[in-house]
Amino acid sequence: MTSDVGSRIGEESIYAEEQRAEQVEIQEKLLCSWLAQTHGSVFTVWLGSTPIVVLSGFQAVKEALVSNSEQFSGRPLTPFFRDLFGEKGVICSNGHTWRQQRRFCLTTLRELGLGKQMLERQLQREAAELAKVFHQxxxxxxxxxxxxVQSTTRVIGALVCGHHFLSEEPIFLEVIQAINLGLAFVSTAWRRLYDLFPWALRYISGPHQKIFKYHEAVRSFIRHEIIRHKLRTPETSKDFINCYLSQITKTMDDPVSTFNEENMIQVVIDLFLGGTDTTATTLHWALLYMVHHRAIQERVQQELDEVLGTAQTICYEDRERLPYTRAVLHEVQRLSSVVAVGAVRQCVTSTWMRGFYMPKGTIILPNLASVLYDPECWETPHQFNPGHFLDKDGNFVANEAFLPFSAGHRMCPGEQLARMELFLMFATLLRTFRFQLPEGSQDLRLEYVFGGTLQPQPQKICAVPRLASLRPEEE
Structure with missing residues (x-):
């Protein structure tokens, strides 16, 4: 870092504390609130010899990710992620490769039906299937x-591969296991050791080797799917792999094309990583919050009953007539803040931000949780309050500080899919079941399990069927 950042933020090294057991202390660490209170909205944390500039609060994060989106569009790669993913795909690539792959992803996801009836019907079927499992x-x-988790993974699997996976399929379970292990491993000491001593850890046994093993198994599964697609008539189905194979053919003579099977494999992995765990974790939190806030759950169900009547299927456009349900789901995303502080960025060009000089290569950590909990943007930032998204007349209102999908050039390309999936599944489940604690249980455990995302503690709840006419049919 240059002297501008060092002198104005302070030369002292601020080291993260060991994770604490108490929930309040975990939240404090995750949100970096005590550091922000002491050092302001822009400060430096040193991880070993590497300085990380942390941005806290809506204004600072907005200035970086929205106003200076291009300047902060880089993604720094540690040795572990470079060895695991390479500089391929969307999540861990930069420059020309990242731009081509991301643009293709966005365009293809739209073509495959984001916001259209084809995908909506698929999500409706998956929501009904999940309700059926709960009913059992x-x-x-x-x-x-x-x-x-199985439900959200099937959604991505169908979008990518064009067919419905059965929950008991070995490869389907292996994909889920790979995602779960990989995301959990990110926050462990082993991953940090790997980044410090990659030349040694590559040859030493440990949990990191299991990650590489599962990653290769997933890559083999995707290669098998690619072969299956090549043997089929292109018109048989339209899915992401088919579209990518077509793009490879179209760009064969383009000397600067980055479309090849290795990039395709990594993009598919990126879609599974980005489209399963975060959505599943958010929906899981939604059910727990409904158990914890019974009055809010009952009000959601009252609105669903009054607006939808006896209609058997919930449509995505129904959200416009369900302002309270929509507000509750947004509040779940805000308060759960499942991605914690978000993914790191890197300056691709030198720039000034909030009076600090950020030289090219500076690593930036936009603290998304601090935005979702910013007291200047939310009336009761640490309480579950659907009123954050409602006006005085009960109409749904957006809030520009609502950034669960990040913002700017690196925001989640599957945001629209996640929004549709969460709404249709949440509304279907709340309309079909009353969620409550098991008899004899005192209360929920709302402490986080700190992994790749902030997940709920393993615990049991009850899904009691509500309306006989809307119960899933028995097989």
Whole structure:
């Protein structure tokens, strides 16, 4: 870092504390609130010899990700991610490769039906299937995490591969295991050790080797899917792999094309990583919050009953007639803040921001949780309050500080898919079931499990069927 940042923010090294057991202390660490209170909205944390500039609060994050989106569009690669993913795909690539792959992803996802009836019908079927799984528990206590994760993974699998995976398929379970292990590993000491001593850890046994093993298994699965697609008539189905194969053919003679099978494999992995765990974790939190806030759950169900009546299927456009349900779901995303502080960025050109000089190569950490909890933007930032998204007349209102999908050039390309999926699944489940604690249970455990995302503690709840006419049919 140059002296501008060093002198104005302070030359002292601020080292992160060890993770604490108490929930309040974990939140304090994740949000860096105590550092922001002491050092302001822009400060430096030193990880070993590497300075990380942390941005806290809506104004600072907005200035970086929106006003200076191009300047902060880089992605720094540590040795672990470079060895695992390479500089391919969307998440871990930069420059020309990143621009081509991201643009193609956005265009293709739109073509495959984001916001259109084709994808909506698929999501409606998946929501109904999830409700059917819940109904099989017959109101008994169960942990909803596994069926929710399987449901969101099937959505991405169908979008990418063009066919519906069965929950008991070995490769389907292996993909889920790879995602879960990979995301959990990111926050461990082993990953930090790998980044410090990659030349040694590459040859030493440990949990990192299991990550590489699962990653290769997923790559083999995707290669098999590519072969299957090549053997089929292109018109048989239209999915992401088909579209990518077509793009490879179209750009064969382009000397600067980055469309090849290695990039395709990594883009597919990126879609699974970005489109399964975050959505599943958010939906899981939504159900727990509804158990914890019974009055809010009942008000959502009252609105669903009054607006939808006896209609069997919920449509995405129904959200416009369900302002309270929509506000509750937004508040779930805000308060759960499942991505914690967000992904790091890197300056691709030298720039000034909020009076500080950021030289090219500066690593930036936009603290998204600090935006979602910013007291200048939210009336009760640490309380579950759907009123954050409602006006005095009960109409839904957006808030520009609502950034669960990040912002700017690196914002989540699957945002629209996630919004549709969350709304249709949440509304379907709340309309079909009353969620409550098992008999004899005192209260929920709302402490985070700190992994790749902030996940709920494993615990059981009950899904009690509400309306007989809307219950999933028994097989």
């Amino acid at each position: 528990e017959q109101g008994r206590p169960f942990d909803p995490q596994v069926p929710i």
